[in-house]
Amino acid sequence: xxxxxxxxxxxxxxxxxxLCCVLFAAAGTSVAANTPGHFKSIVFGCHSDTLADxxxxxxxxKQSGATHIVLTAEDLPWATWQLDTPGDPxxxxxxxxxxxxxxxxxxxxxPYLPQDYADTVIGILxxxxxxxxxxxxxxxxxxxxxxxxxxxxxxAHPLWRGxxxxxxxxxxxxxxxxxxxxxxxxxxxxxxxxxxxTACPEIEILSLHTNDSGSxxxxxxxxxxxxxxSSLYRDRKMYQRYHDFFAALQAGARDAREGRxxxxxxxxxxxxxxxxxxxxxxxxxxxxLEGPGATPYKAEVGFLLDYFYPFYPAQGVPLPVRYLExxxxxxxxxxxxxxxxxxxxxxxxxxxxxxxxxxxxxxxxEVSRLxxxxxxxxxxxxxxxxxxxxxxxxxxxxxxxxxxxxDFGGTVFYIGSVHQxxxxxxxxxxxxxxxxxxxxxxxxxxxxxxxxxxxxxxGDLQGTRQYQxxxxxxxxxxxxxxxxxxxxxxxxxxxxxAETSGGDRRQRHLLLDERLKVFQALVNNCRDAIxxxxxxxxxxxxxxxxxxxxxxxLTDIPEWRAIKDVARREIDNSSLLIELLxxxxxxxxxxxxxxxxxxxxxxxxxxxxxxxKKIKIMIAHWEDYERLFIKEGSETPKSTxxxx
Numbered sequence: 001x002x003x004x005x006x007x008x009x010x011x012x013x014x015x016x017x018x019l020c021c022v023l024f025a026a027a028g029t030s031v032a033a034n035t036p037g038h039f040k041s042i043v044f045g046c047h048s049d050t051l052a053d054x055x056x057x058x059x060x061x062k063q064s065g066a067t068h069i070v071l072t073a074e075d076l077p078w079a080t081w082q083l084d085t086p087g088d089p090x091x092x093x094x095x096x097x098x099x100x101x102x103x104x105x106x107x108x109x110x111p112y113l114p115q116d117y118a119d120t121v122i123g124i125l126x127x128x129x130x131x132x133x134x135x136x137x138x139x140x141x142x143x144x145x146x147x148x149x150x151x152x153x154x155x156a157h158p159l160w161r162g163x164x165x166x167x168x169x170x171x172x173x174x175x176x177x178x179x180x181x182x183x184x185x186x187x188x189x190x191x192x193x194x195x196x197x198t199a200c201p202e203i204e205i206l207s208l209h210t211n212d213s214g215s216x217x218x219x220x221x222x223x224x225x226x227x228x229x230s231s232l233y234r235d236r237k238m239y240q241r242y243h244d245f246f247a248a249l250q251a252g253a254r255d256a257r258e259g260r261x262x263x264x265x266x267x268x269x270x271x272x273x274x275x276x277x278x279x280x281x282x283x284x285x286x287x288x289l290e291g292p293g294a295t296p297y298k299a300e301v302g303f304l305l306d307y308f309y310p311f312y313p314a315q316g317v318p319l320p321v322r323y324l325e326x327x328x329x330x331x332x333x334x335x336x337x338x339x340x341x342x343x344x345x346x347x348x349x350x351x352x353x354x355x356x357x358x359x360x361x362x363x364x365x366e367v368s369r370l371x372x373x374x375x376x377x378x379x380x381x382x383x384x385x386x387x388x389x390x391x392x393x394x395x396x397x398x399x400x401x402x403x404x405x406x407d408f409g410g411t412v413f414y415i416g417s418v419h420q421x422x423x424x425x426x427x428x429x430x431x432x433x434x435x436x437x438x439x440x441x442x443x444x445x446x447x448x449x450x451x452x453x454x455x456x457x458x459g460d461l462q463g464t465r466q467y468q469x470x471x472x473x474x475x476x477x478x479x480x481x482x483x484x485x486x487x488x489x490x491x492x493x494x495x496x497x498a499e500t501s502g503g504d505r506r507q508r509h510l511l512l513d514e515r516l517k518v519f520q521a522l523v524n525n526c527r528d529a530i531x532x533x534x535x536x537x538x539x540x541x542x543x544x545x546x547x548x549x550x551x552x553x554l555t556d557i558p559e560w561r562a563i564k565d566v567a568r569r570e571i572d573n574s575s576l577l578i579e580l581l582x583x584x585x586x587x588x589x590x591x592x593x594x595x596x597x598x599x600x601x602x603x604x605x606x607x608x609x610x611x612x613k614k615i616k617i618m619i620a621h622w623e624d625y626e627r628l629f630i631k632e633g634s635e636t637p638k639s640t641x642x643x644x
Contacts, residue, residue: 041337043140043205045070045304047345051124055131057348064355068138068205070341071128072098073304076121080599081114082214084150089447090171092600094214097144101178104199106191112153122199129200140205140339141196142304144215146177146185146245153178160185163229165216169463172449177216181233181241186248193252193261201257205337206249208265217241222269238270239279246284262337264288264297288335298337299330302351306590306601309343310403312414313590313603314519316346316512320373321397323354328363346587350376381505385497389509392493395486402479402486408466412476412526415461419447419600422458422529423522423577424610426617427567429536429624431456438617441610447600458533473534480527487520511586518588521577528570535563545631560629567625571618574611581608 044061048054058069074096082091103121105113132139146162154161154176162179178185197203209215211222218229218241233241246263253261264285270276273287280291290297302323303309311317330338342351353376363369373393378386406412410419417423421442428434432453447462448455459465467476494513498506539559548554555561581588591603598604 038334038336039338041067041205043068043070043298043337043339045073045140045339045341045343046348047073047075047304047343049075051127051131053345054128055135058131058135058137060348060352062135062137064352065359066137066340068140069128069132070140070142070304070339071125071200071203072142073341073343074306076124077117078599079117081117082148083599085173087449088172089449089600090166090173090175091148091214092447093170093212094144094148095599096601097147097209097213097215099143099147100145100189100192100196101147101149103143104192104195106188106195108157108188109149109153112150112156122196125196126199129202132202137202138204139200139202140207141200141203142207142209144213145208145210146180146189146215146217148175148177148214151176157184159230159232161230163216163218163220163223164225165211165214165223167224167463170447170449175214177214179218179230179233180245180248181218181230181236186244189245190248190252190255193249194255197253197256197261201259204260204262206261206263208263209267210265211269212267217245217265217268220268221271222267237279239276242276242286243280243284246280250283264290296333296335298339299333299335300339300341301326301330302339302341302343304341304343306343307410307414310400310407310411310413311519311522312411313418314413314515314522315587315590316344316515317396317519318347318350318393318512319344319396319400320347320350320354320376320393321369322400323351324358324363324369324373327355327358328369331358331362350380353379381497381509382501385500388493388497392490395490395493399483399486399490402483405479406466406476406526408464409462412461412467413522415447416526416529417522418603420458420461421446423525423603424607424614426614426621427458427528427532427570428618428621429563429628430621433621433624434617441613445598445600445604458529459537467530470534473530476530477527480523483523484520487516487523491516491520511584514580514584514586515588518577518580521573521580524573525570528566528573532563532566532570535559535566539563539628544629546629548630554626554629557629560625563628564625567618567622571615574615578608578611 042065044057044064044066046057048057054069058066061069076098079095079099079102082095084091098121101109102113103118103125105115105118129139148165160178160182162177162181162185164174165177166173166175178188180186180189210217211220211224216223217238219227219234219236220238221227242265249263250261253259260283262283262285266287268287270287273289274294276286277284277289277291277294280286282291284291285297288297289295306312310319327340340351340355342348344351354372357372357376361372363372370390374386374390377389377393381389403411403413409415425442426434426438443455446455448460450460450463454460454463459468461467465472467473491513494509494516498509498513501509544557544559589603589607591605591607592598593605595604595606604610
């Protein structure tokens with residue numbers, strides 16, 4: 001899977017420079033004016049389960065010209081201790097983000113933060129940096145800042161309290177980030193980064209994601225709670241706030257070692273980021289605009305977080321068309337840094353091949369992109385099946401574009417099938433009647449901070465209802481039908497390839513077909529959940545109950561047949577998924593390795609048992625559908641069929 005595909009480098013020209021030369025040659029007049037050394041940093045990143053995986057990826061990335069490797073790809077231990085209040089799901093968004101203050105806590109914070117967590121994470125980071133040191137590579141570090149701290153910190157140090165950063169529809173407890181306007185807080189960050197870079201001096205690039213996922217900048221218009229923070233600093237200029245924060249971090253880096261520390265703040269959602277960037281120094285950026293000229297800071301291809309993987313929680317479904325399109329677009333950027341991020345770790349070799357092929361022969365239009373991808377497909381499927389594999393890749397590309405249309409704070413598969421446990425919770429006509437025994441295996445993992453009525457509503461996704469009503473249900477249903485059609489096409493191509501292949505090549509395409517079957521089950525699950533809730537609301541809202549004397553009077557009610565049909569589809573869909581998971585040893589879905597790793601954002605290792613429980617509960621409540629239509633007090637309909 002991870003065998004490197006080597007390509008010799010010219011003796012007099014490094015691969016980073018070669019990349020720049022070929023990119024600019026293909027990018028047109030405006031880009032060609034840049035020097036061959038335009039991309040001074042080429043940053044690769046991938047999810048790594050082990051140190052051996054990390055080293056293997058770093059070695060392969062170096063062959064493709066990488067100068068830096070991302071250390072943090074949501075593959076470090078999660079800070080589950082941040083889920084400190086039963087019933088409040090919001091810290092689930094923050095616990096996967098390393099956080100400077102919780103990974104390398106300054107002395108003043110050590111009484112409030114678990115040192116064993118910090119020691120574990122720093123130990124992993126130190127080991128990864130040792131690998132990079134051996135390979136002659138540098139490191140990039142991603143985090144969310146300023147990140148929430150336990151309330152006990154602000155009780156002890158009230159002037160450190162910064163903005164409220166939780167989402168008002170998705171939290172039950174107010175959560176606050178520290179105030180980076182306070183000089184004492186800046187000193188905390190300076191000490192923290194000094195400790196981190198003393199242990200990991202290879203870190204030269206720091207990417208901060210803010211105003212999201214438990215982080216936020218005081219008085220920013222991008223905060224979910226609206227502009228807020230310490231009233232003592234309300235009138236500070238926003239550029240001064242960012243500048244001083246970045247400057248404190250860079251000062252801490254200088255305390256630890258010689259060399260640069262470049263910092264960019266992403267997802268700031270400021271109304272005029274160019275005005276902020278214009279008052280920053282070089283190596284400081286906001287919203288991808290670097291100071292002091294507000295010029296592009298980086299070009300980015302791909303993603304690292306599961307949040308951005310369109311097929312999640314399915315695993316191993318490739319995105320070659322998207323990667324090539326984004327790489328071509330990145331080649332036209334005037335930014336001096338290129339980030340190439342392969343969050344889909346099961347296909348990293350494919351993305352390396354795309355990168356290397358583009359370096360050798362850049363694409364510039366639809367035809368050249370298809371030609372490059374077909375050449376790569378030939379290596380995977382054989383020349384005779386190259387067009388079939390390319391056809392499958394194009395179908396998957398169309399699917400992921402449709403998925404973007406059902407992405408509201410996360411794809412429907414992520415925030416529906418996983419966060420709301422559509423995949424494992426039973427679909428029943430009276431969910432309020434389920435016992436605690438029937439709900440406890442999934443309810444505790446729902447990302448739901450509002451009422452229990454909202455939690456029982458399949459259509460309520462983290463406090464919002466994106467698929468509500470006839471229009472929402474109809475539009476999403478049309479998209480799901482189109483996705484299923486494209487999946488059938490891709491799977492047909494893969495089966496054709498497998499029939500004419502042997503050995504490892506055959507097994508590789510059969511495995512991808514199995515993975516597409518699993519994703520097909522996710523599409524069906526989301527379609528069923530949205531349709532079921534819409535049918536249930538329509539039935540209850542129209543008061544369709546009536547006296548029923550004969551079997552035919554009940555079975556002639558179209559709504560009765562329709563909702564039971566959806567429920568039966570979901571039972572069969574769950575049964576098929578069980579069979580798929582049992583028959584394949586390779587990873588098909590992202591599951592926690594142990595029961596302790598199951599959480600709001602990750603399915604548990606006992607998924608098969610949970611699916612069986614879902615089916616059992618649905619069958620136990622199967623006769624409840626009649627109560628939707630038979631008036632209270634009337635008798636259960638009796639069959640009028642002639643006895644045999």
